[in-house]
Amino acid sequence: MRKRIFMQDITNLPLDEALEKFINLKTAMNKSEHTIRYYQERFTWFCDFIAQKGIEFTSQINEEHITDYIISKRKKSPNLSDHTINNHLRAIRAVLYYFMDKGYTEPFHIPLIAAKEIPKEGYTKYELEKLIEKPDIKKCNFPQYRNWVVICHLLASGNRSRTIRFIRNCHVKLDERIIILDEVKNNEGYESLLTTCISQY
Numbered sequence: 049m050r051k052r053i054f055m056q057d058i059t060n061l062p063l064d065e066a067l068e069k070f071i072n073l074k075t076a077m078n079k080s081e082h083t084i085r086y087y088q089e090r091f092t093w094f095c096d097f098i099a100q101k102g103i104e105f106t107s108q109i110n111e112e113h114i115t116d117y118i119i120s121k122r123k124k125s126p127n128l129s130d131h132t133i134n135n136h137l138r139a140i141r142a143v144l145y146y147f148m149d150k151g152y153t154e155p156f157h158i159p160l161i162a163a164k165e166i167p168k169e170g171y172t173k174y175e176l177e178k179l180i181e182k183p184d185i186k187k188c189n190f191p192q193y194r195n196w197v198v199i200c201h202l203l204a205s206g207n208r209s210r211t212i213r214f215i216r217n218c219h220v221k222l223d224e225r226i227i228i229l230d231e232v233k234n235n236e237g238y239e240s241l242l243t244t245c246i247s248q249y
Contacts, residue, residue: 061152063095066106070146082210090139106152109144114158130163137161 067088074084095103097120098113114137121128121136141158148155171179179199183192198212211229219228 061106062104063106066147066152067091067095067143069150070143073146087139087143090136091143093136094140106147107154109147109153111156111158114140118161130161134160134163 070091071084071088074087094117097117098109101113101116103109103113117140118133118137121133137158137160144153144158147153180196180203183196185193201207202212207229215227215229221227
């Protein structure tokens, strides 16, 4: 005899309550505020869309709603890139897969769309030389020097722009030639050696 699988008796769970459970889990797992906001914002946009179709509960969601959402995004913004749509889908399916795992929603597959890889045009040799050209310390202003330091640090470390923006004076230890990076993607801060251009001045 085949084993029958039943949904949990939570088919009337409102979308906002289910999302709150997901967010609470990610918060407990110590996910970064940026990551949590990413899930929350994109799934809320999806909820706003399906609400127009009368969807209020997790048990009502099916794969057609994903398809309709993608089509709607394309119609609203014809120039929207495939990568941007996939960015939305990754957040939505993370939340929905959680719902499915908990029995809030009937399981279905949510694939990403096929996105064309567009090669990014890099800087020319001349442009790179201008970017890393050391300014005259005696004549340049602070923004010019700061920009040069940031560029050199980016080239040497590969840090994300968000990580750079959250560096404060207290994070830079010139005597020890280290820099403390708190705002990183995996939420696990670490110490890094200062690039030569920073530690020299």
